[in-house]
Amino acid sequence: MLANTLIDTLVTGLPFAPAFLGIFLVLRIRADFDLTVEGSFALGAAVTAVTLVAGVPAWLAVAAGVVSGALAGLVTALLNLLLRIPVLMAGLIMSMGLFTVTLRTLGRPTVSLIGEETIFAGVAATPGRAADLGTSAVLLGIVVVVFAAVVAFLTSELGLALRASGANPRMARGQGVNDNALLVLSLMLANGLSALSGGLVAQVQGFADVNMSFGLFVAGAGAVLLGALLVNPGGSQVMRMAVAVLVGCLLYRLVLVCALRFGLPAGDLRGVTALTLLLAIAAQAHLAPVLARYRVGSLAPEATRV
Template sequence: MNTVIDTLVTGLPLAPAFLGVFLVLRIRADFDLTVEGSFALGGAVTAVALLAGLPGWPALAAGAMSGAVAGLRTALLNLVLRIPVLMAGLVMSMALFTVTLRVLGRPTVGLLGEETVFARVAAHPGRAADLGMSAVLLAVVAVVFAVFVAFLRTEIGLALRASGANARMVRSQGVNDSGLLVLSLMLANGLSALSGGLLAQVQGFADVTMSVGLFVAGAGAVLLGALLANPGGSQVVRMAVAVIVGCLLYRLILVCSLRLGLPAGDLRGVTALTFVLAISAQAHLAPALARYRLANRT
């Protein structure tokens, strides 16, 4: 039970960020490393806003907006300077480290005693506080994913999904693919920054290095979720379920690793190994699973 609670408390704050990784990686079929910098920036802006006296929810919104602005800058590097999204994201991720450090003023900022969104539930003793935080996080993640699924079913959302599958076809239909790129990067980085703000409030501090390895972790979780979760219903719902399953499975692996006595410094190695295994499983197991599912349906 303790393992499940720890997985929820540490895993659910990452779900919006992994959804942003999924948006860029699987829907847009591109790579945007800005999400790593946006995650830490969102946590930093949220923390500084809380210290300035802003309530928890507006501070969280400010953090998410900072990530969306970072995504906009990456899109402009691509559209104006013709820098590929991968390289533009790498440059922005490096630049955002400096920006985040400037926002914080020092490498780490504590939030002890601040009125976070979890302040009321965190006052409960023992595991009751963790259960309360899990309930709040579940509600936030449910709202975020519901809005995201509803958006993908709109006309703009359908165009965004089509642009990742065949950008030339979308342009031939008169759709502004550049505008879709801007929208997708702003959404992805806004979601990542939202996760950073949530995690900062959960753990009680914001750190300039809190986002290291996020993209690799998110990509591995997305691949694992897509491999293991294939419920019935619409494709959009399956996407959302895959992200949530992959996110919680990734955190479960890390929590179990710590409980087995693995040093915390080795967790990045576990993340890298998870990513490698996820890619290998996609290459070798996904075709077999697809044939098995198709045979069962027929």
């Protein structure tokens, strides 16, 4: 029972980790809200699914999905820079518009990937729980590579500039940092990561759906808060951030898996997501100051610390 729960948590939780990392980048490092991630998640899934059905190799299909999400982030950034629309409002507009784009891309509400050569095709043919274990191993490898690449980027000179612009934009501009270019970069990166998650989720569950990203931002924000509250391993601030996002993502999915195993209807999972976010915010407000005394994670930004 416990083993099955943990396996289900890995299989359903790991695909969301890149999207939650993207949400963290905008929410914590840029101190902004970008709802485009919901639309880019579904768009990435749609582009991945359609290209797979068209016979494109799986990894190229995933790459195409990532590019589509990054382009969505670029459009959001341009709405902010050229039309002076706040990022929150620009993201909301893009999220609504991307619903139509995703539906047009799919051609119908749902596209099945059953029988297609996905990145999990090699392990999916194994019997029983071995298929889930193999899928978890592939997903874990992808997540480790993606997280390592993002951590390496954030500790680079450009990444340090990005973190500084989020912590203190005025100071960063005074040091010659191009804040507009960094806004474009951060939104493209966040939405590319979200689209990557969409492509992975579509292949794990065997279909892409136009409504599959509803509530993603709320879920990601809750997972980020939960992970940051509970995790404070040693090492750099960037590494703590990456571990906190991954732990928060898996804990969030564990809550949903347990809810289903206890017989809760699937239609109630959004309520569970809302409750999880509520509890995470309340715990952050009331417990973080106490836990910080024992060097347990806090959400206090330390964007410029390597």
